Amino acid sequence: MDTTIASIGNAIMLFAEHPEQYAKVREDPALVPSAFNEVLRMHSPLPATGRKTMRDVEVDDVVIPEGSQVALLLAGGNRDERHYPNADTFDVTRNPVDHLTFGYGIHGCAGQGLARLEAYAAIGSLAKYIKSYSVGDFTRKITNTTRSYESILVTDIVRA
Structure with a gap:
């Protein structure tokens, strides 16, 4: 539940920071799933997770020994320029269905x-009923696991 709340807050912030991308979602509601995938790629609510290696694993010519504790930097992988051109650009048309935020396989969320x-319901409703908005003061929620907001002041709301 916390990661879903964080993701919706991250969407609100990203759309406020990139009103041209928000306008695209408003113009074409079919972009809602793609926009949400891009939100997850840009601001993963769970930036990292831990694992223990069950066998020796080689990554870029470095062997990680069996039994090692490793941190999987999901947020870092989601910004890898080798996989996502212009990785620091928020683009709701990108539709990165292969982002790492939800994990995959037996470790999938x-x-x-x-x-x-x-x-989808939150973003779709926002886009349907709110033409534009701004964000004022916000407070990050300090936790050891999630990237989230404690509060976001939404201002200058123009209804659709």
Whole structure:
């Protein structure tokens, strides 16, 4: 639940910072899933996670020994220029369905289906009913795990 809330807050902030991208979603509601994937890629609500290697693993000519504790930097991987050209650009038409935010395989997020439904509803409603808005003061939520906001002051709301 915390990561879904964080993702929706991240969407609100990114759309405020990039009103031209928000306008694209408003113009074409079919972009909502793509926009949410791009939000997850840009600002993963869970920037890193830990794992333990079950065998020796070689990564870029470096062997990580069996039994090692490793940190998987999901947010860093989502900004890898080798995979995502212009990785620091927020583009709702990109549709990065292969972002690392939800993990994959046996470590895939069990709640990602529900998270997507909730985020699609929130983003779709925002785009349908709010033409534009700004963000004022905000407070980050300080935790050891999630990238989230405690509060976001939404201002200058223009209804659709």
